[in-house]
Amino acid sequence: MIALSNKSIKKLIGSSVAATALCASGAFASPVITAYKVDADIKHIGVESSHWRKAKETEIIAYPQTTIHLNDKKANTLNDGNKAKKVKVKALTDGQNIAFKLEWADKTQSIQSGNAIKNTEFPDGFAVQFAAKYDDPLKLPYIGMGSVDRPVMVYLQKAVxxxxxxxxxxxxxxxxxxxxxxxxxxxxxxxxxxxxxxxxRSYQKAFVAEGFGSMTEIKDKSSEFLMDMKYKKSAFSTSGWEGSVVRPLNDEYVKIYNDPIPVAFAVWDGDKMNRDGLKHLSTWIIVEFDGVASNDKLKKEFDKPLNNANVKTGEELMKTHCASCHNYGKVNEAASAYMAPNLSNIGGYSTTPYLIESIREPHNAIVPGYNANAHSNFAWHYGDRASGMTSAMPAFDYLTEQEVLDIVGYLKTLKAEVE
Ligand code: HEC
Known part of the structure; x- marks a missing residue:
C-alpha cells in the first residue's frame, strides 16, 4: 500500500471527481429541527417563554419566492433582488402540543396600520406550514400552499x-x-x-389549502392555536422579529405522532413590499422528536438520490431541454419571462422528490401563472380545478433516470446568496 500525502490526495480529488465530491461532502444534506420534550403545559406560551431555553436552535434558510409575481412591478423587482434570509428555529412538545419559535433579522419594523387599506403599507409577518399527509415523502404537498389532493395547514401572523x-x-x-x-x-x-x-386583534389566522386560490380560513375553532410576534430592537446586533406558534399535536387536519414530520417556514418583509405569495420561503424541513427512535425515510428521500448527480451535465441538459421556457440564475433565454416560473431559487425551496416529480409528472403539482389575465398568452396550465388541470410543461419521460438526477442536482444549486 502506498501512503499518499495530503497534497496528492487533494490533487486526485481536484482532478477527477470534483462534482461527486461536492455531493459526498454533504452539500445536499437537509437540516433537521429537533422538538424537545418539556414537562409543562406549553399550550399558551409565546416568544418570551422560559421553556425555549430547553430547545436547541437550528438555522434554516428562507429564499425569496421568485416563482410568484404580483401585479406590481416595483414589488417584483425588489423581490428579485432579495437575498435569502437565515431563520433560527426552535421546537418544543409537551406530549399534547407542538410549538415553534422563529427568529429572523429585519432592520425595518413594518406594522400595518390604517394605511394598508390604501395599499401603501405592508406588514412584516411569518407563517408555519404543515403537510396534512406526509407518510409518502415522494408526494408531499407543493411548498407554496399545497396542491390538489395534498392539503396543507398554514398558520399566519402579520404585524398589525x-x-x-x-x-x-x-x-x-x-x-x-x-x-x-x-x-x-x-x-x-x-x-x-x-x-x-x-x-x-393582531392578525393571526389558520388556513387549510390545496393549492393557490383554495385557501380556507378555519374560523370554527375546530383547531385551537396561539401565535405571538415581537420586534427586538438591538443597538449592538441586527434588529429583528421573534415569532411563535403552538398547535395541538393532533387535530382533525394534521396528525403528528413521534415520527419525523415535514414543516415549512415563511417570512414577509413589509418594507420590501412583500405580501401574499411574495415572501421568503423555506423548503420542507424535517422535524424529529428528541430521544425517540424513529425511521428516517423522509431524510433518506430528501438527500439520498443526489449522491450520484453530475451537476455539470445537469447544467448542459437544462440548456437543451428547459431554457427555452424557464429563466434561472444568469440564464435568460426564455422566449418570454412569462412563459414559465423563474427557477432562480428553486433549489432553495424545493425538495429532491418534488423536483424529480416536476420533470417526470408536471401535471401533479401545477404552479399558477403570473398575472393570468394580464399575460393570457402564456397560460401555465389548461383546464381548471373542477375538470382537472394539465401543465403547459411537457412530461420529460424520455430523459433517463441519470439525466433527471443530473438536472435535479443542478436545480438544487439554483438559489440566492444568503444575506
Ligand atoms: C414548454 C415550456 C416548458 C419547458 C420546455 C419546461 N418547462 Fe418547466 N414549467 C413550465 C410551466 C408552464 C410550468 C408551470 C406549471 C407547472 O407547475 O407545471 C413549469 C414548472 C416547472 C417547475 C416547478 C416550478 C416551481 O416553482 O415549483 C420546475 C421545477 C420545472 N418546470 C423544471 C423544468 C425543467 C428541469 C425543464 C427541462 C427538463 C423544464 N421545466 C422544461 C414550462 C416548461
Missing part, C-alpha cells in the same frame, strides 16, 4: 397595529390613534381598557 375602533366596524378613517386620543391622566386607564376591548 392595535387600533381603537370607536364603533367596532373597522372603519379605519374614524379610528383614533392612542397617541392622539382625547383622554388624559385618569381617563387614560379607561381608554386603555376600551382599546383592549375594541381593538382589532
Amino acid at each position: 397595529a392595535k387600533l381603537f375602533e370607536p364603533n367596532g366596524n373597522g372603519e379605519i378613517d374614524k379610528q383614533v390613534n392612542r397617541a392622539n386620543s382625547p383622554y388624559f391622566q385618569k381617563d387614560l386607564e379607561k381608554f386603555d381598557i376600551d382599546v383592549a376591548h375594541l381593538a382589532r
Whole structure:
C-alpha cells in the first residue's frame, strides 16, 4: 500500500471527481429541527417563554419566492433582488402540543396600520406550514400552499397595529390613534381598557389549502392555536422579529405522532413590499422528536438520490431541454419571462422528490401563472380545478433516470446568496 500525502490526495480529488465530491461532502444534506420534550403545559406560551431555553436552535434558510409575481412591478423587482434570509428555529412538545419559535433579522419594523387599506403599507409577518399527509415523502404537498389532493395547514401572523375602533366596524378613517386620543391622566386607564376591548386583534389566522386560490380560513375553532410576534430592537446586533406558534399535536387536519414530520417556514418583509405569495420561503424541513427512535425515510428521500448527480451535465441538459421556457440564475433565454416560473431559487425551496416529480409528472403539482389575465398568452396550465388541470410543461419521460438526477442536482444549486 502506498501512503499518499495530503497534497496528492487533494490533487486526485481536484482532478477527477470534483462534482461527486461536492455531493459526498454533504452539500445536499437537509437540516433537521429537533422538538424537545418539556414537562409543562406549553399550550399558551409565546416568544418570551422560559421553556425555549430547553430547545436547541437550528438555522434554516428562507429564499425569496421568485416563482410568484404580483401585479406590481416595483414589488417584483425588489423581490428579485432579495437575498435569502437565515431563520433560527426552535421546537418544543409537551406530549399534547407542538410549538415553534422563529427568529429572523429585519432592520425595518413594518406594522400595518390604517394605511394598508390604501395599499401603501405592508406588514412584516411569518407563517408555519404543515403537510396534512406526509407518510409518502415522494408526494408531499407543493411548498407554496399545497396542491390538489395534498392539503396543507398554514398558520399566519402579520404585524398589525392595535387600533381603537370607536364603533367596532373597522372603519379605519374614524379610528383614533392612542397617541392622539382625547383622554388624559385618569381617563387614560379607561381608554386603555376600551382599546383592549375594541381593538382589532393582531392578525393571526389558520388556513387549510390545496393549492393557490383554495385557501380556507378555519374560523370554527375546530383547531385551537396561539401565535405571538415581537420586534427586538438591538443597538449592538441586527434588529429583528421573534415569532411563535403552538398547535395541538393532533387535530382533525394534521396528525403528528413521534415520527419525523415535514414543516415549512415563511417570512414577509413589509418594507420590501412583500405580501401574499411574495415572501421568503423555506423548503420542507424535517422535524424529529428528541430521544425517540424513529425511521428516517423522509431524510433518506430528501438527500439520498443526489449522491450520484453530475451537476455539470445537469447544467448542459437544462440548456437543451428547459431554457427555452424557464429563466434561472444568469440564464435568460426564455422566449418570454412569462412563459414559465423563474427557477432562480428553486433549489432553495424545493425538495429532491418534488423536483424529480416536476420533470417526470408536471401535471401533479401545477404552479399558477403570473398575472393570468394580464399575460393570457402564456397560460401555465389548461383546464381548471373542477375538470382537472394539465401543465403547459411537457412530461420529460424520455430523459433517463441519470439525466433527471443530473438536472435535479443542478436545480438544487439554483438559489440566492444568503444575506
Ligand atoms: C414548454 C415550456 C416548458 C419547458 C420546455 C419546461 N418547462 Fe418547466 N414549467 C413550465 C410551466 C408552464 C410550468 C408551470 C406549471 C407547472 O407547475 O407545471 C413549469 C414548472 C416547472 C417547475 C416547478 C416550478 C416551481 O416553482 O415549483 C420546475 C421545477 C420545472 N418546470 C423544471 C423544468 C425543467 C428541469 C425543464 C427541462 C427538463 C423544464 N421545466 C422544461 C414550462 C416548461
